[in-house]
Amino acid sequence: MPVYSASSNLAYLYGDGSTFKFLAKHFAHLVLGFAILYGVHKIPYRYFRGLSIIALPAVIILLLITIAQGTTIGGANASRWIRVPLVGFTFQTSTLAAVVLMTYVARYLSSIKDKAITFKETLLPLWLPVFLVLALILPANFSTTAIIFAMVVLLVFIGGYPLRYLGIILGAGFLMLTLFVLSAKAFPGVFPNRVDTWISRIENFTDKKDTEADYQIERSKIAIASGMVTGLGPGKSVQKNFLPQSSSDFIYAIIVEEWGLVGGLVLMFLYLILLFRLVIVAHKSNSMFGKLLVIGVGLPIVFQALINMAVAVELFPVTGQTLPLISSGGTSIWMTCLALGMVLSVAAKREIEKKDLETTDNPLDVLSQAM
Known part of the structure; x- marks a missing residue:
C-alpha cells in the first residue's frame, strides 16, 4: 500500500498519470520473489556449499560486465545495473554478489572449523575473492561495499577467525579505500562524480548545511513530522509528490507520514522479530555451515x-x-527472497545428520546430485 501510494509521483514524472501499471509491476516482483523463496527453501542447504563455488566466478564476470556496460537509468549514471538482453529489464548485480559472497565465506569458515590456520593460508581461498568482489562493486556503490565488508567481518568474527588476522584485514580494507579515493581524485575521468558524491553526502550530514543536497532528507523529515502519532491515512501522503525516490530509498518516510509513529514502530518491530527468528534458526542448526549461512545471508537484511x-x-x-x-x-x-529461502532451508533441514551436511563441498557432486 505505501509503495502504491508513493508511485503516484512516478506516474506523474515517467508515466501517463496512471498508477495501476506501477502497482501491477510491484505485485509481479513480489509474486516472483516469493516463488524464488519457495523454490529455494525446498533445496537442501548443504547444496549451497558447492553452489557458492560455482556461482562466485559467475558473479565476478557479471560485475565486470556491469562495469563495462555502464547502463544509465533516467539519464543518470547507474553503472551498478546490468541490462539483460532480449528481456529488456535491468538487474543490480551487487545484490546477487552479496548473497553469493556471504554463502562462500560461510562455506570456507565451516571448512576450517577447529583447524589451526595461518593468515597466509586464508589469503587466496578467503580474502582474495572477498576483496575482488568488493573492488568491483566499490566504484559504483560505496554504501553496498561498506555493508558487505562489515557483514563479512562480522561473519568471520562469529566464525572464530583469529582476531589478530582480522585486525590486519581491517587495516588493509581501510588502506585500499584510501588509495581508491586518492586515485579517483587524481584521475577524475576514471570514476566521474562518485567520490565527490560520497564526500558531499558525508559533509552534508556532519555540517548540517541547508544546501540543495539536503533536499531529500529535509523532505523526509517533513513527511515524518507530518505523520505524528497515527498518520495522515493510507494514500494521503503529501511529501510523496516532492520527495525523490519516495517509493524506494525513502519509503519509510512515506510509511510514517501515512501510518504515523505507530506504523513506523510496528514495521521496525517486525524487522526485529525477523532478527530474533534468525538467531533462533542459527542456534538450532546442527552444522556450523548452517549457523553461518543463516547469519551471513539473513543478518544483512535486518x-x-x-x-x-x-x-x-x-x-x-x-x-x-x-x-x-x-x-x-x-x-x-x-x-531478499533468495536469502530468506536459504534461511528457511536451514530451518527445514536442521534434523539432517551433521555428517551429511558437512561433506557436500564439491561442485561436481552438487550438480550430479541435483540432476
Whole structure:
C-alpha cells in the first residue's frame, strides 16, 4: 500500500498519470520473489556449499560486465545495473554478489572449523575473492561495499577467525579505500562524480548545511513530522509528490507520514522479530555451515532495513539502500527472497545428520546430485 501510494509521483514524472501499471509491476516482483523463496527453501542447504563455488566466478564476470556496460537509468549514471538482453529489464548485480559472497565465506569458515590456520593460508581461498568482489562493486556503490565488508567481518568474527588476522584485514580494507579515493581524485575521468558524491553526502550530514543536497532528507523529515502519532491515512501522503525516490530509498518516510509513529514502530518491530527468528534458526542448526549461512545471508537484511530507517530520520548519511521487502524494485525483492529461502532451508533441514551436511563441498557432486 505505501509503495502504491508513493508511485503516484512516478506516474506523474515517467508515466501517463496512471498508477495501476506501477502497482501491477510491484505485485509481479513480489509474486516472483516469493516463488524464488519457495523454490529455494525446498533445496537442501548443504547444496549451497558447492553452489557458492560455482556461482562466485559467475558473479565476478557479471560485475565486470556491469562495469563495462555502464547502463544509465533516467539519464543518470547507474553503472551498478546490468541490462539483460532480449528481456529488456535491468538487474543490480551487487545484490546477487552479496548473497553469493556471504554463502562462500560461510562455506570456507565451516571448512576450517577447529583447524589451526595461518593468515597466509586464508589469503587466496578467503580474502582474495572477498576483496575482488568488493573492488568491483566499490566504484559504483560505496554504501553496498561498506555493508558487505562489515557483514563479512562480522561473519568471520562469529566464525572464530583469529582476531589478530582480522585486525590486519581491517587495516588493509581501510588502506585500499584510501588509495581508491586518492586515485579517483587524481584521475577524475576514471570514476566521474562518485567520490565527490560520497564526500558531499558525508559533509552534508556532519555540517548540517541547508544546501540543495539536503533536499531529500529535509523532505523526509517533513513527511515524518507530518505523520505524528497515527498518520495522515493510507494514500494521503503529501511529501510523496516532492520527495525523490519516495517509493524506494525513502519509503519509510512515506510509511510514517501515512501510518504515523505507530506504523513506523510496528514495521521496525517486525524487522526485529525477523532478527530474533534468525538467531533462533542459527542456534538450532546442527552444522556450523548452517549457523553461518543463516547469519551471513539473513543478518544483512535486518542491517539494511535499520540503515534505511536511520537515513530517513537523519541518523545516517544518505546511502541509497532500499527497505527490504517493502521498497519497489525487483532486484532487491528477489535477492531478499533468495536469502530468506536459504534461511528457511536451514530451518527445514536442521534434523539432517551433521555428517551429511558437512561433506557436500564439491561442485561436481552438487550438480550430479541435483540432476
